[in-house]
Amino acid sequence: MKEFNVTETIDIKLTKNESFDLQINNLVKHKDNPNLSKIIDNFQRELDNEPFIKKYEIGEKNFINIEINLNEFLKTVENVRNFIKVTNPKKIIFDYGGPNIGKPLHVGHLRSLNIGRSLYNVNKLAGNTVLSDIHMGDWGMPIAQIIQYGVENKINFKKITIQELEEIYPIASDLYSKNNDFTQLAQNINKNLNNNQKDLITKWKSIKDTSLKSLESTLHQLNHKFDLWRGESDVNDLIPDMIEDLKSKNKISLDDGAYVSDLKTDPKILITKSDGSYLYLTTDLATVLDRLDNFEFDKTLYIVDKRQKLHFEQLFSSLEYFDFPTKEYEHVSFGTVNDADGNPFKTREGGTKKLTDLYDETYQYIKTINNELDEISLGLLSNTVLAYSDLITNRNTDYKFDLEKFTNVNGKTGVYIQYANVRAQKLINDSSLEVSDFSILSEELDNNDKSLLRSLIKFEFYFEQTIKNNEPHHLADYLYEISQKFNGMYQGINILENENTVLKENKLKITDLFLQYSNLLMECLGILPVEKM
């Protein structure tokens, strides 16, 4: 609209107005423009020619409300799967999970696993090349502490069990913080481990093997899979050269015997300890080197809790300062999981709560609600509760894990969204009709039908929000919205025994659409649908 000196990118947004689907707000700011009426005419010509607009109106402040033509917009899920593909696919590494060797997965790992899996699935659906790396904490001081404790207590590392390891870890960690002799000895072991001292490597291997078996079984139970099982130990050998390189480029210098980055920051960035051994940041830098060598990637997402913000700021600024190849790096942070009273999640004894225990409690709780359910369904529902109740909250807010609330079928819960899905499955199966053949006749639709269909067309919007911000809660909330609207439609009228065949076929077709969207959304969230409940 050059003639009026107005340049606008027309910004179409979803609206809160119940009678409409979309709104355009571009005209509002031109209320004092002398040519406003001509501009509006211009807009109207454009809108009149759009086939997807069923009707529109221009409100009092020149907000434009649009009701869309449902049939133009409704897509089969196959079409949606094509439509959501990004134009420039990227190769993205998802660094999440981060379990420690010697320590079972606990509540602190829950969100990284849930959010990581969801973002992995969502990006895969968007057509990006995805690679997940569990990034094990299998190196450094914690391992040294375990070995030192084991040596002192003459433990046979070859035959060490996961139960022993789980007992040793907190004791060793406690000794490290309280007993100076122990601390010194453990630090010495850490240093020798970094230097690949043979007997220590043997002990470390035994610990890792035992730990890994337990880890794999827990992850299997929780339905998590990883493309890469790399750990901090895998990059240990890259570190000496990396340090030498940084020294020769005058990027780091000695400070109280430790190497710090020359980048002016507050606090300073520590690259090695004063005894020459390595730190969290040292390993993470080397991990980037390792990934650059072995996998071409455009972007790395670190799905790690928000308390490590400073660490990742230091990592990212170091990567830039040290002239690592330019790639995208992002810390996808999240808040903590507290118990129902809002206190940090602990066992009765004060230790961290194991994920297997949380799973078992959830499983048993659901079993008391429906005692007749088979093991597979109980397992699927348990995992649904653990994932959905986590993903429904914005990742940056801390939330309270309240089992009673999360297993309630009334509310925004995993149980509710599964229930709606099961109802839809049953309806389609019992209809014994080829529902995919039906076309939707919008003239015959009632308010419940329209309400659901108009929600279904919003999928792409929430999908985009999730990809753009790495926030799965948009999709989790949206799944609740369509599930609720489906239940409303289902409850309002008996579909299968209805004598009005047009109505019946419409509703079955809509049910089928809902089911496909529900399944797709569950896939996005890392949830598997149950067949009965």
Added chain:
RNA sequence: GCUCUCGUAGCUCAAAUGGAUAGAGCAACAGACUUCUAAUCUGUAGGUUAUAGGUUCGAGUCCUAUCGAGAGCGCCA
């Protein structure tokens, strides 16, 4: 002490990146079951978005200050 994040209904949380009358879910209250699974549905009520200023046609969202909460702050990861 310094830095960062946050403060929305009784409770737990959303809110399209600055748009219209701030939305959901619990809990509360009032209704609907010889059911295609009521583990459901329908309705009512609930708000000065911590407070005070500012920017803007327009602020929960941006800026400043105050109050309150949480987290982090070189030899742990």
